[in-house]
Amino acid sequence: VQFVESGGGLVQAGGSLRLSCAASGSTFGINAIGWYRQAPGKQRDLVATISNGGSTNYGDSVKGRFTISKDNAKNTVYLQMSSLKPEDTAVYYCTAETGWGPYWGQGTQVTVSS
Numbered sequence: 429v430q431f432v433e434s435g436g437g438l439v440q441a442g443g444s445l446r447l448s449c450a451a452s453g454s455t456f457g458i459n460a461i462g463w464y465r466q467a468p469g470k471q472r473d474l475v476a477t478i479s480n481g482g483s484t485n486y487g488d489s490v491k492g493r494f495t496i497s498k499d500n501a502k503n504t505v506y507l508q509m510s511s512l513k514p515e516d517t518a519v520y521y522c523t524a525e526t527g528w529g530p531y532w533g534q535g536t537q538v539t540v541s542s
Contacts, residue, residue, distance in 0.1 A: 429453045429531040431522045436536030439512055443540075447507040449522035449533060457526045460485075461505045462496055465518035465538075475520065476507060489515075512540045 435447040451461065462477030462485075474487040476496035484496055493512075498505045509516065517540050522533035 429455060429458070429524050431524075431531070431533035433520075433522050433533045433536045435507075436520060436538045438539045438541065441512060441514055441540055441542050443512050444508070444510045445512065445538060446509065447520055447522075447536060447538075449505045449507075451503045451505075451522075451524060455503065455524070457528070458524045458531075459527065460525045461498065462523060462525075463505075463507050463520050464523055465516075465520045466535075467515075467518040470518075472521065477523075477525065478505060509538070512538075514540045514542045516540050 430452050432450045439445050460477045460479040463475040464472045465475050466472040476486045478484050478496045478498050493510050495508045519535040520538050521535045524531040
């Protein structure tokens with residue numbers, strides 16, 4: 429599975445961004461797709477995932493501010509981020525979860541200035 433991630437950038441606190449992740453290649457065995465993020469010196473944490481059936485799962489720090497959605501026809505997942513905070517600054521990685529482990533994208537930088 430390959431990913432094309434887009435939508436990262438620099439935004440002021442309180443602003444919004446939308447990330448996109450288009451998947452290509454063999455999508456056999458993918459159970460869910462979504463986003464994790466990693467800030468410098470910290471572990472990679474869950475942002476949001478969406479299952480094949482449409483069930484969503486969000487990290488506690490983004491609940492109520494971020495919304496994940498997908499377009500099955502385009503094999504694309506979106507992350508709408510609102511009310512951004514400086515602590516949301518991180519590299520955001522697209523991921524596809526399978527029974528034998530995750531696939532990862534190369535990441536896109538999101539920087540929120542105060």
